[in-house]
Amino acid sequence: MLDKNEIYKALAKVNDPELNRNLAELNMIKEVTEEQGNINVVLSLTVMGCPMKNKIENDVVDELMKLDGAKNVTVKFVEMTNEEKKKLFSDNKKTINDFKNTVILAIGSGKGGVGKSTITANISIALSRLGFKVGVLDADILGYSIPQIMGIKDQRPKVIGENIIIPIEKFGIKIISMGNLVDDEKPLIWRGPILAGIFTQFLNEVSWGKLDFLLLDLPPGTGDIPLSIMQQVNDSKFIIVTTPQITAKDVARRLGYMAQRTNTKILGVIENMSYFVCDKCGEKHYIFGKGEGLNLSKELGVDLLGEVPLLKEIREGSDKGKLPILKYKEVERIYMNIGENIVNHLK
Ligand SMILES: Nc1ncnc2c1ncn2[C@@H]1O[C@H](COP(=O)(O)OP(=O)(O)OP(=O)(O)O)[C@@H](O)[C@H]1O
Numbered sequence: 001m002l003d004k005n006e007i008y009k010a011l012a013k014v015n016d017p018e019l020n021r022n023l024a025e026l027n028m029i030k031e032v033t034e035e036q037g038n039i040n041v042v043l044s045l046t047v048m049g050c051p052m053k054n055k056i057e058n059d060v061v062d063e064l065m066k067l068d069g070a071k072n073v074t075v076k077f078v079e080m081t082n083e084e085k086k087k088l089f090s091d092n093k094k095t096i097n098d099f100k101n102t103v104i105l106a107i108g109s110g111k112g113g114v115g116k117s118t119i120t121a122n123i124s125i126a127l128s129r130l131g132f133k134v135g136v137l138d139a140d141i142l143g144y145s146i147p148q149i150m151g152i153k154d155q156r157p158k159v160i161g162e163n164i165i166i167p168i169e170k171f172g173i174k175i176i177s178m179g180n181l182v183d184d185e186k187p188l189i190w191r192g193p194i195l196a197g198i199f200t201q202f203l204n205e206v207s208w209g210k211l212d213f214l215l216l217d218l219p220p221g222t223g224d225i226p227l228s229i230m231q232q233v234n235d236s237k238f239i240i241v242t243t244p245q246i247t248a249k250d251v252a253r254r255l256g257y258m259a260q261r262t263n264t265k266i267l268g269v270i271e272n273m274s275y276f277v278c279d280k281c282g283e284k285h286y287i288f289g290k291g292e293g294l295n296l297s298k299e300l301g302v303d304l305l306g307e308v309p310l311l312k313e314i315r316e317g318s319d320k321g322k323l324p325i326l327k328y329k330e331v332e333r334i335y336m337n338i339g340e341n342i343v344n345h346l347k
Pocket of ligand 1 (some may be wrong): 109111112113114115116117118119140143145219220272273308309310311312314315316318319
C-alpha cells in the first residue's frame with residue numbers, strides 16, 4: 001500500500017499551466033484512492049472543456065508513476081461547483097502572482113513619441129533570447145501601441161471566471177494591453193483612478209506565471225499614472241528613454257527626478273533616434289541633436305544603456321507588427337547589446 005501523503009505530495013508537484021499554481025494550492029484534488037499500487041485520482045476543473053486537461057492528466061500520471069509501488073494511475077475529472085469556483089477566484093485574486101524573483105523594469109520617457117513602446121517590445125525579445133522568461137505589461141492604458149508593434153492587434157486574452165486573465169503569448173513573451181480588450185475605434189475616456197485600477201488589475205489579475213522580467217511600458221508624462229505605478233510596484237527599476245533633443249531630455253530628466261524621489265532605482269538611459277546613417281554618403285547625421293542621452297545619464301548619475309539610430313526599418317517594422325529585432329541584423333545587434341547591458345547592470 002502506498003502512503004497517501006506521498007501521493008498528495010506528488011500531486012502538489014503538478015501545476016495548472018494556465019493558473020501557474022499547483023493542484024493542491026488550487027484545491028483541485030477532490031479524491032484520492034489507492035489499492036495495491038492502483039491509484040485513482042479525481043480532479044476538479046474550473047470548466048470541463050479546459051484545454052489543459054490532457055496536459056494535467058499526463059503530468060499527474062508522470063508524477064504518480066514515479067512513486068515506489070505505483071502500478072497504474074487513473075485520472076477522472078469533475079467540474080467545480082459554483083461555490084468552489086468563487087472561492088478559487090477570490091483566493092487567487094491577490095496572490096496569483098509572485099514577483100519575488102521577477103525584475104520589474106518600468107520603461108518611461110517623459111515626452112511622448114520618443115520610441116518607448118518600440119524599445120520595450122524589442123528589448124523584450126532581446127531578454128528572451130538571452131534565456132529569460134519575459135512579460136510585457138502595456139501600462140499606457142489610453143495610448144496603447146504594444147498590440148500593433150508586436151503584431152497581436154486582433155487577439156484577445158482569455159479570461160477565466162471573473163478575474164483571472166491569461167496573457168496573450170507571442171514569440172514566447174506574455175503580453176497584456178488594453179488594446180486587446182477594447183474596441184479599437186472607440187476613444188477611451190477614463191480618468192486617473194480608473195486607469196490606476198486597471199494597472200493594478202493587469203499586475204495582480206493577469207496570470208503571469210514565473211517571470212524573470214516584467215517590462216512595464218509606461219504612459220508618457222510625469223503625472224499621476226507613472227507616479228502611482230512607481231509607488232505601487234515595490235522595487236521596480238526604471239529605464240528612461242529619450243531622444244537627443246533638448247526638449248525630450250528636459251522632460252525625461254523630470255521623470256528621472258520623480259523616480260529618485262519615490263526611491264525607484266534608475267537602471268539607465270536609452271537614447272533613441274540618436275542619428276541617421278545616410279544611404280548615399282554613409283555618414284551619420286545627428287538630426288535631433290547629439291549627446292543629450294549621455295548628458296541625461298550623467299545628470300542622473302546612471303549609465304547610458306544604448307543608442308538606437310533612426311532607421312526606416314524600425315518604423316516600418318513597428319507599423320507592420322513585425323518586430324525589427326527579428327528581421328534586421330543591425331537592429332538585432334543594437335537591441336541585443338542593450339539587453340546584455342541591462343542584465344549586466346542588474347548583476
Ligand atoms: N529608432 C527608430 N527609428 C525609426 N522610427 C522609430 C524609432 N523608434 C521609434 N520609431 C517610430 O516612432 C514612432 C513612435 O514610437 P513609439 O510608439 O514607440 O513611441 P512612444 O514613446 O511609445 O510613444 P507614446 O508616447 O505614444 O507612447 C513610431 O512610429 C515608431 O515606429
